[in-house]
Amino acid sequence: MTSWPVTARLRSPVAKYYAYKTTEFVSFTTAIWILFVRSRGLSFAEVGALNSVWWLALVAAEIPTGYLGDRLGRRSAMALGTAVIAVSTAAMGLSETFLQLAVVYGAWAVGQTFRSGSDDAWLYDLLAETDATHEFAAVRGRATGVGLAIGAVTTLAGGLLADATNYAVPFFATAAVTALGVPILLSVPETGANGGDFTPRTALRVIRKKLSRPPLRGFVAYFALLFGVANMVYIFDQPILRDVALDLGVPATATNTAVSASYALFSLVAAAATFRAGWVESRVGVRRWFLASPLVLAVAYASVPLFGPLAFPAFAVARGVTNVSSVLGNQYVNDRVDSVGRATVLSAAGMLYSLAVVPFELAGGVVADALSPAGALALFGGVLVVGAGLLWTVERPV
Numbered sequence: 001m002t003s004w005p006v007t008a009r010l011r012s013p014v015a016k017y018y019a020y021k022t023t024e025f026v027s028f029t030t031a032i033w034i035l036f037v038r039s040r041g042l043s044f045a046e047v048g049a050l051n052s053v054w055w056l057a058l059v060a061a062e063i064p065t066g067y068l069g070d071r072l073g074r075r076s077a078m079a080l081g082t083a084v085i086a087v088s089t090a091a092m093g094l095s096e097t098f099l100q101l102a103v104v105y106g107a108w109a110v111g112q113t114f115r116s117g118s119d120d121a122w123l124y125d126l127l128a129e130t131d132a133t134h135e136f137a138a139v140r141g142r143a144t145g146v147g148l149a150i151g152a153v154t155t156l157a158g159g160l161l162a163d164a165t166n167y168a169v170p171f172f173a174t175a176a177v178t179a180l181g182v183p184i185l186l187s188v189p190e191t192g193a194n195g196g197d198f199t200p201r202t203a204l205r206v207i208r209k210k211l212s213r214p215p216l217r218g219f220v221a222y223f224a225l226l227f228g229v230a231n232m233v234y235i236f237d238q239p240i241l242r243d244v245a246l247d248l249g250v251p252a253t254a255t256n257t258a259v260s261a262s263y264a265l266f267s268l269v270a271a272a273a274t275f276r277a278g279w280v281e282s283r284v285g286v287r288r289w290f291l292a293s294p295l296v297l298a299v300a301y302a303s304v305p306l307f308g309p310l311a312f313p314a315f316a317v318a319r320g321v322t323n324v325s326s327v328l329g330n331q332y333v334n335d336r337v338d339s340v341g342r343a344t345v346l347s348a349a350g351m352l353y354s355l356a357v358v359p360f361e362l363a364g365g366v367v368a369d370a371l372s373p374a375g376a377l378a379l380f381g382g383v384l385v386v387g388a389g390l391l392w393t394v395e396r397p398v
Contacts, residue, residue, distance in 0.1 A: 013126055016188045018143045023082075023181035024115070025147030028158030028170035029089075031260035034238065036092075036167040037101065046098050051361070053102050057109035058354045062116065063207070066347020069118035078122065079185040081114025086179040093171030116350045121342040124334045125191035137331040138278025144327060145275025152267035159260040206341035207348045214395065216336055220349050222388065222397035223329050226293060228356035229384045230322040232364045233301070236373040237315050244308040262312060266319045273320030277327040286328050287398040293321050294388035301381035305374040332398065 029036070037047055069077035088108040095101045123140060127133045158170040210216050238259055245258040273280075280289060300314040300321075330346070337345045360380070368376040391397055 013188050014139060016184055017123060020181050020184045021143040021147045022150055023177055025151040026154050026177045027151055028154050028161055028173045030155045031159050031263050032162045039167055040096055042098060050101055050105050053105045054109045055354055055358055057106040058113060059351050061110040061113040062347045062351035065113040066344040070341055070344050073190045074118040074122035075185055075188060075190045077114045077118040079182050081111045082181040084111030086175045089171055089175035089178060093168035120330045120346055122191050137281045137327055141274050141277025141327045145271040148267045148271035152264040156260055156264045210337055210345050218395040218397040220352055222391050224353050224356035225387045227353040228360040229380050231357045232360040236377055240311050240373050244311050247308055266316050269316040270319040270323045274323040277324050280324055281328055286332055289328055290398050293325055294384045296321055298381035298385045301377040305378050
């Protein structure tokens with residue numbers, strides 16, 4: 001049996017962190033999300049507008065909620081965000097109109113920002129109490145890996161649940177599981193330095209100091225490029241997978257099941273890769289990983305227009321690379337930020353990553369209409385490699 005990667009004193013809080021991350025990844029809605037929104041009578045243009053609401057709300061709330069995490073406590077911020085997401089998930093299942101859905105999207109994004117910087121800051125400070133911060137990637141990676149594996153199962157279950165009942169029920173089921181994260185979080189200790197004197201002016205000074213100069217300036221720009229291209233793929237993968245399934249002889253009435261099964265498989269691959277993030281950090285190293293990641297993604301994307309069925313391994317590899325990159329990226333930033341202000345800096349970096357997605361999604365949609373989704377993948381894989389190369393030339397990111 002694999003031993004705990006933390007001291008005995010921290011085993012209980014870390015175990016609860018694993019349980020919390022599990023409730024975060026459980027989702028019965030992943031494979032039916034767009035189908036549900038479309039069933040409400042929305043056009044694809046309206047679906048795109050809803051995505052814009054999500055990203056804009058995410059960007060607008062990222063720094064304020066990160067600041068609150070430092071000021072009020074990371075555990076409290078995580079619990080509040082979890083509660084908001086649980087309520088928003090249930091409300092999603094009840095929403096009928098574009099306006100109702102837009103409000104839910106916005107609230108959901110705000111809830112997510114309460115967790116995005118605070119959860120990593122909380123875990124890092126917990127490990128710092130026993131000088132075990134070097135194990136952040138291992139603990140975070142294992143928690144994410146377990147969550148993704150469970151998420152794969154619930155993704156399949158959600159499709160079956162929707163077929164057996166209706167689209168709303170999977171949202172209610174997800175909300176119920178998400179809500180379990182609140183009592184779990186309230187049972188863990190608070191971590192980090194006292195943020196009572198952490199004023200907005202101090203927060204802005206910390207952000208400017210940490211993100212406007214090396215070593216984080218180049219890294220955040222580099223990761224934003226990687227994050228932007230990787231997230232753009234999600235507007236292409238479902239139609240590509242559906243078309244490939246049809247070409248392989250899957251009946252039109254079963255293509256949604258094929259896409260759901262593919263999503264579950266991708267989650268399992270990502271889970272296995274992320275579970276070993278600590279091993280990747282120690283054996284491969286952060287610098288070599290981020291040097292190779294853009295090239296790996298570009299090759300995977302370029303293979304899709306050459307031979308359609310390669311989309312399945314290509315998307316599986318892409319999920320694994322992006323999830324491991326997220327864990328290692330957070331380790332890298334955490335190692336270079338003090339306890340006071342950690343959640344704020346992580347949230348500010350997250351805001352920049354979110355901003356990077358918007359132009360890529362807008363440009364990606366235009367290119368996909370002009371060429372094809374597969375052609376757009378190959379093109380932006382090239383953009384990723386060229387952009388990464390330029391950043392390494394201007395300022396070594398890692």
